[in-house]
Amino acid sequence: MANTDSTYDGTLISELGVKRYLKGRSDLPTSNINFFVRGGAAETAWKECNFGCHGPTYRNLTKPSTFQEALQPIDQFSPTLAGVVDGIRHQTVGRAQNLAGGIERTGEGLMLGGDDAFQNVGEENLAAYEFATTCFEKLVNFEIDTLDNPLSQAVLTIVNEYTAVIPEWVLRSAYQDGALKLPESVNTVSLIKAVSMGIIKDVDQIDLSEAINLLKNPSKRFAGKQIGKKLASAMGAVLAATICKKLMTQGPGLNATKRDIAKLRSHMRGLRGGLGGALLKLLQTQGVLDRAGDASRRLNQASPRLWRLLRFDLNGANMVYFLVEPLIKEYVDRLALLERRPQEFSKVMIALMQEKQTKSIFFPGSAM
Amino acid sequence: MDTAKRSLHATLLFLLTLVVACTDDQGDSSDHVASPDSYQKYEEKGVSFAYPDSWSFSYDDSPSIYTSRGIGLDISEFSTITILISEDKTLELDYVADRLLSEFQVKEKDSIKNFTRTSDLIGRFPAETATWDDHFLGETRYELTVAKVKSNPHDVFVAFSLSDDDIGNAQDHKERFLKSIRIQ
Secondary structure (H helix, E strand, O other): OOOOOOOOOOHHHHHHHHHHHHHHHHHHHHHOOOOOOOOOHHHHHHHHOOOOHHHHHHHOOOOOOHHHHHHHOHOOOOHHHHHHHHHHHHHHHHHHHHOOOOOOOOOOHHHOHHHHHHHHHHHHHHHHHHHHHHHHHHHHOOOOOOOOOOHHHHHHHHHHHHHHHHOOOOOOOHHHHOOOOOOOOOHHHHHHHHOOOOOOOOOOOHHHHHHHHHHOOOOOOOOOOOOOHHHHHHHHHHHHHHHHHHHHHHHHOHHHHHHHHHHHHHHHOOOOOHHHHHHHHHHHHHHHHHHHHHHHHHHHOOOHHHHHHHHHHOOHHHHHHHEEEEHHHHHHHHHHHHHHHHHHHHHHHHHHHHHOHHHHOOOOOOOO | OHHHHHHHHHHHHHHHHHHHHHHHOOOOOOOHHOOOOOOOEEEOOOEEEOOOOOOOOEEEEEEOOOOOOOEEEOOOOOOOOEEEOOOOOOOOHHHHHHHHHHHHOOOOOOOOEEEEEEEEEOEEEEEEEEEEOOOOOOEEEEEHHHHHHHHHHHOOEEEEEEHHHHHHHHHHHHHHHHHHHOOO
């Protein structure tokens, strides 16, 4: 159902994307920084800021390297960024520390430390080990174009994060130019499953049904001045599911991934008991875990938020990210840009629209 | 007399036009070699082609993730053909081949051996072909061929992504398939 709350800021929704805007609103009451401040007020706040204003909560959190990296070039960033960086720290890094006992001691780091370390998984890293085991088991046991497979889950999650931050004015302009062709049919069952599995968040089945009905009626698409935040979020999820389906069926590179998984599946049939551990050892001897760990660290460095979603919300899907990295790296890079330099992200979108590079908005990285 | 000359000139002009029309920038009379009867026909929204009965249609999407329109065919579970139609941009063969090849991560995988890349012709169509062996849990042979089949009215490319037995089985069909593609 469309929310008609008039206190929402349409400009900010357009600038930040509806999902990030809503998340920002929910976090604002517990934040020491008003990260929605813009323009001259933001400049003034930034110049007067001596970090004393951030309060004890801010100072009490320890400093992980990713946050330090984000702060180092802070002088070059816009005042707006201060709030965004703070948000990353609170929402992503802090929680990751609590869950896994430290960013530096992740499962992939442990497994790449040598055979001994791999064989002797410490208790404190048991969760990370379990994540990797479960993830690879599901990768082998489910078809890659089903939502039970962590590969599909990872792609849909990242694409959904991206479509949620595409400003509404970009969607509207693209549609009015005839450049955005919305799907004629939507796999409702798959979408509802994604919601129930927590892959698509902040959207319920009623929103999805309304969004799908709206998409089926061309005359109503983008006709209203304000679609409504929750409905727009649901439409973003529908768009994400459509893009995800295309990515998982049209990329020739996935042929090799499918064949590798089929080989793994065939190989695993011969093993009895301890499937997860045996699978991980096999992947390690084949050099797969090295690549998985490298890609996971690249993802963590580019976007701690996405890494956290894949690692914790999707139970270790960060370890299969390497299989689709060429197809979705640009989505990650743009989300990383938005997290660190939101004004630059906006400039990118404007430039893409002005140059009529609409495909590059919806299929970043693959569009030619 | 003048009328007769004009009539003759008109006839010659008409015949010349026919010849030009039949040999556009990518076409010649060999284009019109009929496909075997066993081939299936596809015709939709200005695009038509014929393909072997053992292949299956997968999708026809506008836009595809790569270009304005993409059409996919499955040769097997692990081998596909992709037709890429670029209506809004001129694309070079090298560029398209590079982009598709990057998805296979041949440089990143330690298990890749014997990588080769050549420029050649399939019939009269310029093509880039990459081959390699992947030794992950046993040896698998891969071949990616990207051919440019049209530049008018749009750039049209065909990518054959093949592995193992499908490489040999598809060779005889490649040229016939490329020649059968028509774009209005």
